[in-house]
Amino acid sequence: MEMDIQILVKLAAYIGGGMAIGFGAIGAALGEGYAASQADMAISENPEKSSDIVRNMLIGQAVAESAAIFALVVAILLLFIAPQDPTIVTAAALLAAGVSMGLGALGSGLGSGFPAGETCTAMVKVQDPKVLSRMTTVMLISQAVCQTPAILAMVIALMLMFVGFGGPDPVKAVALLSAGLCMGFGAIGSGAGSGLPGGAACQGIGRQPEAQGLLTTNMLIGAAVCQTPAIFAMVIALILMFVNLGDVPFNPYWAAFMGAGLSTGLAAIGSGYGGGMAAGASCEGIARNPKTVGVVTTTMLVGQAVAQSPVIFGLLISFILLFKGYGEAFALAPGMALLAAGICMGFGAIGPGIGSGIAATSAVSWVARNEENAGLLMRMMLVAQAVTQSTAIYSMVIALVLLFVI
Amino acid sequence: MEAVKSLRKKYCPTAMFIAIIAALVMIFIGHKDLARGIVLGTLFSILNFVLMGASIQLRVQRTRRTGAMIAFVLVLLRFGFLALPLVVSIYYDKYHIVTTIAGLFMVQAVMLADAVKKLVLSRPA
Numbered sequence: 001m002e003m004d005i006q007i008l009v010k011l012a013a014y015i016g017g018g019m020a021i022g023f024g025a026i027g028a029a030l031g032e033g034y035a036a037s038q039a040d041m042a043i044s045e046n047p048e049k050s051s052d053i054v055r056n057m058l059i060g061q062a063v064a065e066s067a068a069i070f071a072l073v074v075a076i077l078l079l080f081i082a083p084q085d086p087t088i089v090t091a092a093a094l095l096a097a098g099v100s101m102g103l104g105a106l107g108s109g110l111g112s113g114f115p116a117g118e119t120c121t122a123m124v125k126v127q128d129p130k131v132l133s134r135m136t137t138v139m140l141i142s143q144a145v146c147q148t149p150a151i152l153a154m155v156i157a158l159m160l161m162f163v164g165f166g167g168p169d170p171v172k173a174v175a176l177l178s179a180g181l182c183m184g185f186g187a188i189g190s191g192a193g194s195g196l197p198g199g200a201a202c203q204g205i206g207r208q209p210e211a212q213g214l215l216t217t218n219m220l221i222g223a224a225v226c227q228t229p230a231i232f233a234m235v236i237a238l239i240l241m242f243v244n245l246g247d248v249p250f251n252p253y254w255a256a257f258m259g260a261g262l263s264t265g266l267a268a269i270g271s272g273y274g275g276g277m278a279a280g281a282s283c284e285g286i287a288r289n290p291k292t293v294g295v296v297t298t299t300m301l302v303g304q305a306v307a308q309s310p311v312i313f314g315l316l317i318s319f320i321l322l323f324k325g326y327g328e329a330f331a332l333a334p335g336m337a338l339l340a341a342g343i344c345m346g347f348g349a350i351g352p353g354i355g356s357g358i359a360a361t362s363a364v365s366w367v368a369r370n371e372e373n374a375g376l377l378m379r380m381m382l383v384a385q386a387v388t389q390s391t392a393i394y395s396m397v398i399a400l401v402l403l404f405v406i
Numbered sequence: 407m408e409a410v411k412s413l414r415k416k417y418c419p420t421a422m423f424i425a426i427i428a429a430l431v432m433i434f435i436g437h438k439d440l441a442r443g444i445v446l447g448t449l450f451s452i453l454n455f456v457l458m459g460a461s462i463q464l465r466v467q468r469t470r471r472t473g474a475m476i477a478f479v480l481v482l483l484r485f486g487f488l489a490l491p492l493v494v495s496i497y498y499d500k501y502h503i504v505t506t507i508a509g510l511f512m513v514q515a516v517m518l519a520d521a522v523k524k525l526v527l528s529r530p531a
Contacts, residue, residue, distance in 0.1 A: 025485065029478040036473045055409040058459055059517055065458075066514050072485050073507050076492040134528065140521035216525070 005086050005168075012091035016098025017078035020157070023102030023184075024071020024109070027191070031064040031113020038117030046124045053120050056136050060116025063143040067108035067150040067191070074101040074157045081161070089165050092173035096180025097160040100237070103184025104153020107191025107272070111146040111198075115139040118199030122206030131209040135202050138216055142198025145223040149187035149194070149230040149272075156183040156237050165241070174254040178261030179240035185265030185346075186233020186272075189353070190226050193276020197222040200280040204287025211290040215283055218297055222279025225304045229268030229275070229311040229353075236264040236318050249328035255335035259342025260321040263399070266346025267314025270353020274307035278360035285368025292367065295374045299367045302378060303360025306385040310349030310356070310392040317345040317399045324403065333406075341402035348395020355388035410459040417520075418452045421512040425449075432505070443495055443502035447509020450491045454484055455513045 039057040043050045078098055083090045119139040126132055160180060165172055201219035205212050240261055245253075282300035286293050321342060329335055363381030367374045425448035429441035461480050488510060495501035 021485065025478075025482060029482075033473060033478065040469075040473055051409040054462060055413055058410060058413055058462060062455055062458060063514050063517060066511060068485065069488060069510055072488055073492060073510070076489050076496070077503075080493060080496040133524065137521040137524045137528075140518055141525060144518050144521075212528070 005088065005091070008088065009083055009086040009091045009094065012095040013078045013083070013098075016095045017075040018098070019095075020071045020078060020098040020102040020105075021068075021075040023099075024068045024075075024105035027106035027109025028065050028068035028112075029109070031109045031111070031116070031195075032061045034110075034113040035060045035064065035116035035120060039120040042120045042124045049123055052132055053123050056119050056123060056132075056139070057116060059136060060112070060119065060139055060143065063140060063147075064109060064112035064116055066147055067105040067112065070147075070150050070154045071101050071105040074098065074154060074161075077161060085164065087168040088170060089168060089173045089176065092176045093160040093165060096177045097157040098180070099177075100153050100160065100180040100183040101157040103181075104157075104187035104191070105150045107188035107193075108147050108150035109191070111192040111195030111276075112143040114195035115142045115146075115198035115202050119202040119206075122203045126206050126209075128209065131205065134209065134212050135205050138205055138212070138219070139198065139202050141216070142195070142201060142219055142223065145220065145227075146191055146194040146198065148227050149191040152230055152234050153183050153187045156180070156234065156241075159241065163241075170250050171248055171253050171257065175240045175257040178258045179237040180261075181258075182233050182240065182261035182265035183237040185262070186237075186268035187230045189269035189272025189274075189276075190228075190230035191272070193226045193273040193279075193357075194223040196276040196280030197226075197283050200283035200287070204283050208287045208290060211287060214286055214290055214293050218286055218293065218300070219279070219283050221297065222276070222282055222300060222304070225301065225308075226272055226275040226279060228308055229272040232311055232315050233265050233268045236260060236315070236322075239322060243322070249326075251332070252326050252329045252335035252338050255337075255339040256321045256324070256326060259339045260318040261342070262339075263317045263321065263342040263345040264311065264314045266343075267311045267349035267353070270350035270355075270357075271308050271311035272353070274353040274355070274357025274360070275304040277354070277357035278303040278307060278364055281361040281364040285364055288368050289371070292371045295371055296364055296368050299364045299374065299378050299381065300360070303356070303364060303381055303385070306382065306389070307353055307356035307360060309389050310353040313392055313396045314345050314349050317341060317396065317403070320400075320403055337402045337406045341399040344402065345395050345399040348398075349392045352389050352392035355391075356385040359384040359388055410462055414456060414459060417513055417516050418455065421448055421452055421516045424516065425509060425512055437502070439500055439502040440505045442500055443505030444509045444512075446491045446494065446501050447506040448512040449509075450488060451510050451512045451514075454488055457484055457487070
């Protein structure tokens with residue numbers, strides 16, 4: 001049995017390592033590929049600027065790769081560091097570490113590619129070297145912000161690898177696996193979404209160099225709000241890792257913990273990306289008409305706040321799943337109902353999060369063109385977002401029925 | 407590819423300089439393993455960046471799909487290369503793993519520090 005656990009731990013570490021770099025490489029490769037494709041397009045449009053464009057592309061790609069290097073570091077640690085105390089909990093923690101880092105790096109790698117690519121295309125028409133330099137600076141800052149979800153995922157992965165989680169408790173093992181999934185999924189939307197305002201800000205500086213300050217501030221605010229769903233996911237992951245609920249029965253707690261992680265993790269994808277869409281439109285709007293910065297930023301923030309509702313629903317279901325309290329179940333059905341509640345809420349919130357972002361994108365964009373009707377446009381946005389959210393509410397209702405009725 | 411050369415000249419020596427200064431400080435306070443780790447990590451960070459620049463010729467002036475495919479293959483190859491210092495630092499106690507990891511991000515850190523400096527200096531007083 002001792003030997004079996006050791007093999008299980010090694011297997012978990014190897015699979016975790018493979019997943020870390022496997023998923024982690026996808027985002028960076030897509031982001032770098034996007035930057036290269038936009039650079040190609042820009043060079044074909046204005047070959048005389050090829051030197052500036054290639055320079056910018058290379059810098060952008062180097063930074064976009066950071067998320068994948070985080071994943072590489074975690075993968076190597078998983079493959080080569082021997083755990084001190086091989087138990088089923090250690091095996092679950094190592095696997096979860098790989099999942100957290102791999103999925104967590106996916107969004108950041110992709111998101112970092114957007115500013116790099118957009119800056120390359122915006123450089124085509126810019127002649128002033130000072131403006132070109134400013135664009136590269138803002139691109140780098142926005143790419144650094146994009147890395148935040150991947151860094152959060154790495155922090156969770158390192159905790160899973162190096163913190164001792166006690167004896168061989170199968171419920172704890174499931175909770176740790178759920179924590180890894182929650183953080184990994186939760187970082188995807190925020191990482192990818194944070195790149196959208198960065199890309200739009202760089203494009204905007206190319207068009208309106210004098211609005212650089214406004215665009216940078218707006219980009220930073222928009223990207224920071226995009227990170228909220230990833231932070232929610234981190235909170236749930238930390239609760240799953242460290243809250244001690246005492247001696248709880250395996251069934252149905254395994255399902256409650258897994259459902260809690262999936263609910264917030266999956267729900268964060270839509271809200272993170274939707275918030276990024278609104279922030280991107282805001283930067284574009286300010287570049288179009290810098291005088292509208294106040295009303296555009298307000299509309300963006302309201303739009304982003306409403307786009308966060310689906311992840312808040314997900315968070316609510318997670319908290320209920322975590323803290324409701326259950327008696328021991330001898331049949332599989334009660335556990336499956338709890339797991340289904342988490343899955344239902346998680347998947348059900350992805351679309352409404354992105355949909356709300358689309359509604360906010362349009363409203364923000366038109367407010368910049370038509371400031372006089374900002375109030376009307378914001379009301380329309382809120383109505384549209386409320387309608388979009390209805391499907392998340394349906395998911396929440398079904399999740400609550402699964403939690404309290406079945 | 408003058409642009410790539412100028413970038414190499416701008417960031418790589420600065421990254422190595424910072425790593426050496428940090429290593430000297432670490433040696434001075436009696437942590438030779440930390441010093442070796444940061445220099446090793448930075449060396450591979452620089453080599454990775456040089457390889458990235460060298461591979462640009464392969465990527466630009468191609469179709470979107472081919473460019474993306476080449477980029478993906480190169481990313482995987484360079485990841486294998488970046489894994490070397492990590493494996494070395496895990497197997498040999500002479501190299502501290504934490505500073506090796508920090509060194510792997512040195513070129514990116516220099517780029518970001520440069521960007522932050524420019525952003526701060528460009529702001530009106």
